[in-house]
Amino acid sequence: MRIGELSARTGVPVATIKYYVREGLLAGGERTGYNQVAYSEEHVRRIRLVRALVEVGALPIAKVREILDKAGDPERDTDSALGVVARAMDRTREVAEPEPDDLEEARAIAERHGWKIPPSEPRMKALADVIGTLRLLGLEALIERADDYARAAQIVAETDIELLASRADREEMLESMIVGTVLGDALFAALRRLAHTEVSGRRFTARREVPDEKSCN
Amino acid sequence: MRIGELSARTGVPVATIKYYVREGLLAGGERTGYNQVAYSEEHVRRIRLVRALVEVGALPIAKVREILDKAGDPERDTDSALGVVARAMDRTREVAEPEPDDLEEARAIAERHGWKIPPSEPRMKALADVIGTLRLLGLEALIERADDYARAAQIVAETDIELLASRADREEMLESMIVGTVLGDALFAALRRLAHTEVSGRRFTARREVPDEKSCN
Numbered sequence: 001m002r003i004g005e006l007s008a009r010t011g012v013p014v015a016t017i018k019y020y021v022r023e024g025l026l027a028g029g030e031r032t033g034y035n036q037v038a039y040s041e042e043h044v045r046r047i048r049l050v051r052a053l054v055e056v057g058a059l060p061i062a063k064v065r066e067i068l069d070k071a072g073d074p075e076r077d078t079d080s081a082l083g084v085v086a087r088a089m090d091r092t093r094e095v096a097e098p099e100p101d102d103l104e105e106a107r108a109i110a111e112r113h114g115w116k117i118p119p120s121e122p123r124m125k126a127l128a129d130v131i132g133t134l135r136l137l138g139l140e141a142l143i144e145r146a147d148d149y150a151r152a153a154q155i156v157a158e159t160d161i162e163l164l165a166s167r168a169d170r171e172e173m174l175e176s177m178i179v180g181t182v183l184g185d186a187l188f189a190a191l192r193r194l195a196h197t198e199v200s201g202r203r204f205t206a207r208r209e210v211p212d213e214k215s216c217n
Numbered sequence: 218m219r220i221g222e223l224s225a226r227t228g229v230p231v232a233t234i235k236y237y238v239r240e241g242l243l244a245g246g247e248r249t250g251y252n253q254v255a256y257s258e259e260h261v262r263r264i265r266l267v268r269a270l271v272e273v274g275a276l277p278i279a280k281v282r283e284i285l286d287k288a289g290d291p292e293r294d295t296d297s298a299l300g301v302v303a304r305a306m307d308r309t310r311e312v313a314e315p316e317p318d319d320l321e322e323a324r325a326i327a328e329r330h331g332w333k334i335p336p337s338e339p340r341m342k343a344l345a346d347v348i349g350t351l352r353l354l355g356l357e358a359l360i361e362r363a364d365d366y367a368r369a370a371q372i373v374a375e376t377d378i379e380l381l382a383s384r385a386d387r388e389e390m391l392e393s394m395i396v397g398t399v400l401g402d403a404l405f406a407a408l409r410r411l412a413h414t415e416v417s418g419r420r421f422t423a424r425r426e427v428p429d430e431k432s433c434n
Contacts, residue, residue: 048353056350058275090410109408115415123414127407130400133273136265137396141380142404148376149401150408152369157412159365161420163358179354183347184366185406187359190344191326191367192401193307195374197340198332203378 057182098128274399295387315345
Protein backbone atom coordinates (compact mmCIF):
# COMPACT_ATOMS: atom_id res chain seq x y z
CA MET A 1 0.00 0.00 0.00
CA ARG A 2 0.99 3.64 -0.43
CA ILE A 3 1.77 5.86 2.55
CA GLY A 4 -1.66 7.55 2.24
CA GLU A 5 -3.42 4.25 2.75
CA LEU A 6 -1.07 3.35 5.61
CA SER A 7 -2.05 6.65 7.22
CA ALA A 8 -5.76 5.97 6.70
CA ARG A 9 -5.49 2.42 8.04
CA THR A 10 -3.68 3.46 11.23
CA GLY A 11 -5.17 6.91 11.75
CA VAL A 12 -1.63 8.28 12.01
CA PRO A 13 -0.80 11.36 9.87
CA VAL A 14 1.68 10.89 6.99
CA ALA A 15 4.11 13.36 8.60
CA THR A 16 4.14 11.29 11.80
CA ILE A 17 4.78 8.08 9.84
CA LYS A 18 7.75 9.74 8.14
CA TYR A 19 8.98 10.91 11.53
CA TYR A 20 8.81 7.34 12.86
CA VAL A 21 10.90 6.15 9.91
CA ARG A 22 13.48 8.91 10.48
CA GLU A 23 13.61 8.07 14.20
CA GLY A 24 14.19 4.39 13.42
CA LEU A 25 10.92 3.19 14.98
CA LEU A 26 9.63 1.91 11.68
CA ALA A 27 11.41 0.38 8.69
CA GLY A 28 11.11 2.36 5.47
CA GLY A 29 8.79 1.06 2.79
CA GLU A 30 9.93 -0.90 -0.25
CA ARG A 31 10.84 1.29 -3.23
CA THR A 32 8.77 0.01 -6.14
CA GLY A 33 9.43 2.68 -8.71
CA TYR A 34 10.23 6.32 -9.23
CA ASN A 35 8.73 8.18 -6.24
CA GLN A 36 6.76 5.08 -5.25
CA VAL A 37 7.17 3.32 -1.93
CA ALA A 38 5.09 0.34 -0.81
CA TYR A 39 4.18 -0.46 2.78
CA SER A 40 2.98 -3.79 4.14
CA GLU A 41 0.74 -5.19 6.89
CA GLU A 42 3.91 -5.39 8.97
CA HIS A 43 4.03 -1.58 8.89
CA VAL A 44 0.41 -1.29 10.00
CA ARG A 45 1.10 -3.59 12.91
CA ARG A 46 4.26 -1.77 13.92
CA ILE A 47 2.65 1.67 13.80
CA ARG A 48 -0.18 0.45 16.03
CA LEU A 49 2.37 -0.93 18.49
CA VAL A 50 4.27 2.39 18.55
CA ARG A 51 1.01 4.30 19.08
CA ALA A 52 -0.01 2.08 21.98
CA LEU A 53 3.32 2.70 23.70
CA VAL A 54 3.27 6.45 23.03
CA GLU A 55 -0.42 7.16 23.64
CA VAL A 56 -1.57 4.61 26.18
CA GLY A 57 1.79 3.97 27.81
CA ALA A 58 2.84 7.64 27.58
CA LEU A 59 6.40 6.49 26.81
CA PRO A 60 8.84 8.96 25.23
CA ILE A 61 9.94 8.18 21.67
CA ALA A 62 13.53 7.42 22.76
CA LYS A 63 12.21 4.80 25.21
CA VAL A 64 9.99 3.24 22.53
CA ARG A 65 13.00 2.97 20.21
CA GLU A 66 15.10 1.37 22.96
CA ILE A 67 12.38 -1.22 23.68
CA LEU A 68 11.80 -2.07 20.01
CA ASP A 69 15.55 -2.24 19.30
CA LYS A 70 16.06 -4.66 22.18
CA ALA A 71 13.05 -6.75 21.17
CA GLY A 72 14.38 -6.96 17.60
CA ASP A 73 17.95 -7.93 18.51
CA PRO A 74 18.45 -11.34 16.80
CA GLU A 75 21.52 -12.12 18.94
CA ARG A 76 19.44 -12.88 22.03
CA ASP A 77 17.48 -16.02 22.80
CA THR A 78 13.82 -15.61 23.76
CA ASP A 79 14.21 -15.77 27.55
CA SER A 80 17.03 -13.25 27.52
CA ALA A 81 15.17 -10.92 25.14
CA LEU A 82 12.06 -11.06 27.35
CA GLY A 83 14.16 -10.14 30.38
CA VAL A 84 16.00 -7.30 28.65
CA VAL A 85 12.84 -5.80 27.20
CA ALA A 86 11.03 -6.07 30.55
CA ARG A 87 13.91 -4.18 32.22
CA ALA A 88 13.83 -1.49 29.54
CA MET A 89 10.09 -1.05 30.12
CA ASP A 90 10.63 -0.76 33.88
CA ARG A 91 13.00 2.16 33.63
CA THR A 92 10.52 4.78 32.53
CA ARG A 93 11.02 6.92 35.60
CA GLU A 94 14.18 7.59 37.57
CA VAL A 95 13.84 6.00 41.01
CA ALA A 96 16.03 7.45 43.76
CA GLU A 97 17.63 5.15 46.33
CA PRO A 98 14.68 4.35 48.61
CA GLU A 99 14.61 4.91 52.37
CA PRO A 100 15.54 1.73 54.29
CA ASP A 101 12.12 1.71 56.01
CA ASP A 102 10.31 1.83 52.68
CA LEU A 103 12.43 -0.97 51.26
CA GLU A 104 11.77 -2.99 54.41
CA GLU A 105 8.03 -2.42 53.98
CA ALA A 106 8.22 -3.50 50.32
CA ARG A 107 10.08 -6.68 51.26
CA ALA A 108 7.59 -7.43 54.03
CA ILE A 109 4.68 -7.22 51.57
CA ALA A 110 6.42 -9.59 49.13
CA GLU A 111 7.26 -11.98 51.96
CA ARG A 112 3.70 -12.06 53.29
CA HIS A 113 2.58 -13.16 49.83
CA GLY A 114 5.26 -15.82 49.55
CA TRP A 115 6.97 -14.03 46.69
CA LYS A 116 10.58 -15.13 46.41
CA ILE A 117 12.19 -11.98 45.05
CA PRO A 118 15.98 -11.49 45.11
CA PRO A 119 16.84 -8.58 47.47
CA SER A 120 18.69 -6.82 44.65
CA GLU A 121 15.64 -6.84 42.34
CA PRO A 122 15.15 -3.26 41.05
CA ARG A 123 11.38 -3.74 41.06
CA MET A 124 11.54 -3.94 44.85
CA LYS A 125 13.03 -0.44 44.84
CA ALA A 126 10.28 0.78 42.54
CA LEU A 127 7.68 -0.50 45.03
CA ALA A 128 9.60 1.11 47.92
CA ASP A 129 9.55 4.38 45.95
CA VAL A 130 5.74 4.33 45.72
CA ILE A 131 5.51 3.47 49.42
CA GLY A 132 7.80 6.43 50.23
CA THR A 133 5.61 8.78 48.21
CA LEU A 134 2.46 7.51 49.93
CA ARG A 135 4.13 8.13 53.30
CA LEU A 136 5.22 11.65 52.32
CA LEU A 137 1.65 12.43 51.34
CA GLY A 138 0.17 11.11 54.57
CA LEU A 139 -1.50 8.09 52.95
CA GLU A 140 -0.11 5.53 55.40
CA ALA A 141 -3.59 3.99 55.46
CA LEU A 142 -3.05 2.78 51.89
CA ILE A 143 0.35 1.28 52.77
CA GLU A 144 -1.38 -0.66 55.54
CA ARG A 145 -3.85 -2.03 53.01
CA ALA A 146 -1.22 -2.81 50.37
CA ASP A 147 -1.85 -6.52 50.93
CA ASP A 148 -5.21 -6.16 49.18
CA TYR A 149 -3.40 -4.60 46.25
CA ALA A 150 -0.77 -7.35 46.27
CA ARG A 151 -3.46 -10.03 46.25
CA ALA A 152 -5.08 -8.35 43.25
CA ALA A 153 -1.69 -7.96 41.53
CA GLN A 154 -1.00 -11.65 41.92
CA ILE A 155 -4.31 -12.59 40.26
CA VAL A 156 -3.44 -10.36 37.31
CA ALA A 157 0.18 -11.52 37.09
CA GLU A 158 -0.80 -15.20 36.98
CA THR A 159 -3.09 -14.40 34.06
CA ASP A 160 -0.41 -12.31 32.33
CA ILE A 161 2.28 -14.97 32.52
CA GLU A 162 -0.14 -17.69 31.46
CA LEU A 163 -1.08 -15.67 28.38
CA LEU A 164 2.58 -15.01 27.61
CA ALA A 165 3.47 -18.69 27.89
CA SER A 166 0.67 -19.59 25.47
CA ARG A 167 2.22 -17.55 22.66
CA ALA A 168 3.56 -19.51 19.73
CA ASP A 169 6.90 -17.92 18.96
CA ARG A 170 9.49 -15.41 20.08
CA GLU A 171 8.09 -12.47 18.17
CA GLU A 172 4.57 -13.07 19.44
CA MET A 173 5.82 -13.44 23.01
CA LEU A 174 7.81 -10.21 22.89
CA GLU A 175 5.02 -8.20 21.33
CA SER A 176 2.52 -9.71 23.74
CA MET A 177 4.72 -8.73 26.68
CA ILE A 178 5.29 -5.18 25.45
CA VAL A 179 1.63 -4.56 24.69
CA GLY A 180 0.41 -6.52 27.71
CA THR A 181 2.57 -4.58 30.14
CA VAL A 182 1.35 -1.18 28.99
CA LEU A 183 -2.24 -2.07 28.12
CA GLY A 184 -2.59 -4.33 31.16
CA ASP A 185 -1.98 -1.27 33.37
CA ALA A 186 -4.52 0.70 31.31
CA LEU A 187 -7.06 -2.15 31.43
CA PHE A 188 -6.71 -2.43 35.19
CA ALA A 189 -6.92 1.35 35.69
CA ALA A 190 -10.12 1.51 33.59
CA LEU A 191 -11.68 -1.40 35.50
CA ARG A 192 -10.59 0.04 38.85
CA ARG A 193 -12.38 3.31 38.07
CA LEU A 194 -15.48 1.47 36.91
CA ALA A 195 -15.41 -0.57 40.12
CA HIS A 196 -15.10 2.71 42.08
CA THR A 197 -18.32 3.86 40.43
CA GLU A 198 -20.00 0.59 41.40
CA VAL A 199 -18.73 0.40 44.98
CA SER A 200 -19.26 4.07 45.82
CA GLY A 201 -22.71 3.96 44.17
CA ARG A 202 -23.61 1.00 46.37
CA ARG A 203 -22.40 2.81 49.52
CA PHE A 204 -24.09 6.04 48.56
CA THR A 205 -27.42 4.36 47.80
CA ALA A 206 -27.22 2.40 51.04
CA ARG A 207 -26.66 5.66 52.89
CA ARG A 208 -29.69 7.24 51.27
CA GLU A 209 -31.95 4.22 51.75
CA VAL A 210 -31.02 3.83 55.40
CA PRO A 211 -31.09 7.40 56.64
CA ASP A 212 -30.32 6.38 60.21
CA GLU A 213 -27.09 4.65 59.30
CA LYS A 214 -24.94 7.59 60.26
CA SER A 215 -26.27 7.66 63.80
CA CYS A 216 -25.53 3.94 64.12
CA ASN A 217 -21.80 4.42 63.56
CA MET B 218 9.90 29.13 56.76
CA ARG B 219 11.74 30.88 53.94
CA ILE B 220 11.48 29.70 50.36
CA GLY B 221 14.96 28.11 50.59
CA GLU B 222 13.82 25.87 53.43
CA LEU B 223 10.59 25.06 51.60
CA SER B 224 12.73 23.98 48.64
CA ALA B 225 14.99 21.87 50.86
CA ARG B 226 12.03 20.23 52.64
CA THR B 227 10.26 19.28 49.41
CA GLY B 228 13.25 18.70 47.13
CA VAL B 229 11.65 21.09 44.61
CA PRO B 230 13.86 23.90 43.22
CA VAL B 231 13.02 27.48 44.20
CA ALA B 232 12.36 28.39 40.57
CA THR B 233 9.79 25.59 40.31
CA ILE B 234 8.06 26.73 43.51
CA LYS B 235 7.80 30.26 42.09
CA TYR B 236 6.42 28.79 38.86
CA TYR B 237 3.73 26.89 40.83
CA VAL B 238 2.73 30.15 42.55
CA ARG B 239 2.54 31.99 39.20
CA GLU B 240 0.49 29.14 37.71
CA GLY B 241 -1.95 29.25 40.63
CA LEU B 242 -1.12 25.76 41.91
CA LEU B 243 0.19 27.09 45.19
CA ALA B 244 -0.82 30.09 47.30
CA GLY B 245 1.87 32.71 47.71
CA GLY B 246 3.63 32.91 51.08
CA GLU B 247 2.78 35.44 53.75
CA ARG B 248 4.71 38.70 53.45
CA THR B 249 6.38 39.23 56.81
CA GLY B 250 8.64 42.15 56.04
CA TYR B 251 10.64 43.86 53.34
CA ASN B 252 11.68 41.16 50.87
CA GLN B 253 10.65 38.45 53.34
CA VAL B 254 7.97 35.86 52.64
CA ALA B 255 7.04 33.04 55.01
CA TYR B 256 5.73 29.64 53.95
CA SER B 257 3.90 27.12 56.13
CA GLU B 258 3.46 23.36 56.49
CA GLU B 259 0.42 23.82 54.27
CA HIS B 260 2.79 24.79 51.45
CA VAL B 261 4.97 21.73 52.03
CA ARG B 262 1.92 19.50 51.81
CA ARG B 263 0.58 21.17 48.72
CA ILE B 264 3.90 21.01 46.86
CA ARG B 265 4.16 17.28 47.60
CA LEU B 266 0.64 16.79 46.29
CA VAL B 267 1.46 18.69 43.07
CA ARG B 268 4.66 16.64 42.63
CA ALA B 269 2.80 13.36 43.05
CA LEU B 270 0.31 14.36 40.36
CA VAL B 271 2.99 15.65 37.99
CA GLU B 272 5.68 13.02 38.53
CA VAL B 273 3.85 9.83 39.45
CA GLY B 274 0.56 10.63 37.74
CA ALA B 275 2.28 12.28 34.75
CA LEU B 276 -0.53 14.87 34.65
CA PRO B 277 0.03 18.12 32.77
CA ILE B 278 0.17 21.30 34.90
CA ALA B 279 -3.13 22.59 33.48
CA LYS B 280 -4.87 19.38 34.55
CA VAL B 281 -3.35 19.59 38.04
CA ARG B 282 -4.64 23.14 38.36
CA GLU B 283 -8.11 22.11 37.21
CA ILE B 284 -8.22 19.28 39.77
CA LEU B 285 -6.98 21.43 42.65
CA ASP B 286 -9.32 24.31 41.73
CA LYS B 287 -12.30 21.98 41.73
CA ALA B 288 -11.24 20.33 44.98
CA GLY B 289 -10.88 23.75 46.61
CA ASP B 290 -14.22 25.17 45.45
CA PRO B 291 -16.09 26.00 48.70
CA GLU B 292 -19.45 26.20 46.89
CA ARG B 293 -19.71 22.43 46.55
CA ASP B 294 -20.70 19.94 49.20
CA THR B 295 -18.38 16.98 49.79
CA ASP B 296 -20.21 14.39 47.67
CA SER B 297 -20.48 16.75 44.73
CA ALA B 298 -16.82 17.84 45.04
CA LEU B 299 -15.70 14.19 45.12
CA GLY B 300 -17.67 13.49 41.95
CA VAL B 301 -16.45 16.56 40.11
CA VAL B 302 -12.80 15.94 41.01
CA ALA B 303 -13.06 12.27 40.06
CA ARG B 304 -14.40 13.29 36.63
CA ALA B 305 -11.61 15.81 36.16
CA MET B 306 -9.06 13.10 36.94
CA ASP B 307 -10.68 10.73 34.44
CA ARG B 308 -10.30 13.07 31.52
CA THR B 309 -6.54 12.87 31.13
CA ARG B 310 -6.72 11.40 27.66
CA GLU B 311 -9.15 12.09 24.86
CA VAL B 312 -11.27 9.01 24.28
CA ALA B 313 -12.88 8.68 20.86
CA GLU B 314 -16.39 7.32 20.49
CA PRO B 315 -15.82 3.56 20.95
CA GLU B 316 -16.86 0.86 18.50
CA PRO B 317 -20.26 -0.66 19.42
CA ASP B 318 -18.64 -4.11 19.79
CA ASP B 319 -16.09 -2.80 22.24
CA LEU B 320 -18.73 -1.00 24.28
CA GLU B 321 -20.79 -4.19 24.28
CA GLU B 322 -17.78 -6.13 25.55
CA ALA B 323 -17.17 -3.55 28.30
CA ARG B 324 -20.81 -3.77 29.41
CA ALA B 325 -20.70 -7.56 29.38
CA ILE B 326 -17.68 -7.55 31.72
CA ALA B 327 -19.40 -5.16 34.14
CA GLU B 328 -22.58 -7.23 34.03
CA ARG B 329 -20.76 -10.50 34.72
CA HIS B 330 -19.38 -8.91 37.87
CA GLY B 331 -22.75 -7.58 38.96
CA TRP B 332 -21.66 -3.98 38.57
CA LYS B 333 -24.67 -1.73 38.13
CA ILE B 334 -23.20 1.00 35.95
CA PRO B 335 -25.44 3.46 34.09
CA PRO B 336 -25.06 2.93 30.31
CA SER B 337 -24.08 6.58 29.86
CA GLU B 338 -21.18 6.34 32.33
CA PRO B 339 -18.07 7.77 30.58
CA ARG B 340 -15.85 5.25 32.39
CA MET B 341 -17.54 2.51 30.38
CA LYS B 342 -16.31 4.24 27.23
CA ALA B 343 -12.81 4.45 28.67
CA LEU B 344 -12.87 0.68 29.22
CA ALA B 345 -14.23 0.13 25.69
CA ASP B 346 -11.35 2.25 24.39
CA VAL B 347 -8.75 -0.01 26.04
CA ILE B 348 -10.59 -3.08 24.70
CA GLY B 349 -10.53 -1.57 21.20
CA THR B 350 -6.79 -0.96 21.42
CA LEU B 351 -6.17 -4.52 22.62
CA ARG B 352 -8.19 -5.80 19.65
CA LEU B 353 -6.28 -3.61 17.18
CA LEU B 354 -3.02 -4.99 18.53
CA GLY B 355 -4.14 -8.61 18.29
CA LEU B 356 -4.33 -9.14 22.04
CA GLU B 357 -7.83 -10.63 22.03
CA ALA B 358 -6.51 -13.22 24.48
CA LEU B 359 -6.27 -10.51 27.15
CA ILE B 360 -9.84 -9.34 26.45
CA GLU B 361 -10.99 -12.91 27.02
CA ARG B 362 -9.24 -12.91 30.38
CA ALA B 363 -10.46 -9.46 31.41
CA ASP B 364 -12.62 -11.09 34.09
CA ASP B 365 -9.50 -11.86 36.09
CA TYR B 366 -8.56 -8.19 35.86
CA ALA B 367 -12.09 -7.15 36.86
CA ARG B 368 -11.98 -9.44 39.89
CA ALA B 369 -8.67 -7.88 40.93
CA ALA B 370 -10.02 -4.36 40.27
CA GLN B 371 -12.99 -5.02 42.54
CA ILE B 372 -10.74 -6.11 45.42
CA VAL B 373 -8.75 -2.89 45.06
CA ALA B 374 -11.83 -0.67 44.64
CA GLU B 375 -13.46 -2.03 47.80
CA THR B 376 -10.29 -1.15 49.71
CA ASP B 377 -10.09 2.29 48.09
CA ILE B 378 -13.66 3.28 48.92
CA GLU B 379 -13.36 1.91 52.44
CA LEU B 380 -10.26 4.04 53.02
CA LEU B 381 -11.99 7.08 51.54
CA ALA B 382 -15.03 6.63 53.76
CA SER B 383 -12.81 6.43 56.83
CA ARG B 384 -11.45 9.94 56.27
CA ALA B 385 -12.46 12.52 58.84
CA ASP B 386 -13.39 15.59 56.80
CA ARG B 387 -13.95 16.96 53.34
CA GLU B 388 -10.40 18.13 52.76
CA GLU B 389 -8.93 14.81 53.86
CA MET B 390 -11.37 12.90 51.68
CA LEU B 391 -10.60 14.95 48.60
CA GLU B 392 -6.85 14.77 49.03
CA SER B 393 -7.07 11.08 49.79
CA MET B 394 -9.05 10.51 46.60
CA ILE B 395 -6.70 12.57 44.43
CA VAL B 396 -3.57 10.94 45.81
CA GLY B 397 -5.16 7.51 46.05
CA THR B 398 -6.31 7.51 42.44
CA VAL B 399 -2.88 8.34 41.04
CA LEU B 400 -0.72 6.50 43.56
CA GLY B 401 -3.08 3.54 43.68
CA ASP B 402 -2.41 2.96 39.97
CA ALA B 403 1.33 3.30 40.63
CA LEU B 404 1.16 0.97 43.64
CA PHE B 405 -0.70 -1.65 41.64
CA ALA B 406 1.66 -1.34 38.67
CA ALA B 407 4.72 -1.79 40.93
CA LEU B 408 3.15 -4.83 42.62
CA ARG B 409 2.05 -6.30 39.29
CA ARG B 410 5.65 -6.14 38.01
CA LEU B 411 6.98 -7.67 41.20
CA ALA B 412 4.39 -10.44 40.90
CA HIS B 413 5.50 -10.96 37.27
CA THR B 414 9.03 -11.56 38.58
CA GLU B 415 7.68 -14.06 41.11
CA VAL B 416 5.33 -15.92 38.78
CA SER B 417 7.71 -16.08 35.80
CA GLY B 418 10.56 -17.09 38.14
CA ARG B 419 8.43 -19.94 39.47
CA ARG B 420 7.53 -21.10 35.93
CA PHE B 421 11.07 -20.80 34.70
CA THR B 422 12.52 -22.74 37.66
CA ALA B 423 9.87 -25.43 37.24
CA ARG B 424 10.82 -25.71 33.59
CA ARG B 425 14.48 -26.17 34.47
CA GLU B 426 13.89 -28.57 37.33
CA VAL B 427 11.54 -30.78 35.34
CA PRO B 428 13.31 -31.07 31.99
CA ASP B 429 10.69 -33.45 30.62
CA GLU B 430 7.82 -31.08 31.20
CA LYS B 431 7.76 -29.87 27.62
CA SER B 432 7.25 -33.34 26.23
CA CYS B 433 4.34 -33.89 28.65
CA ASN B 434 2.34 -31.03 27.16
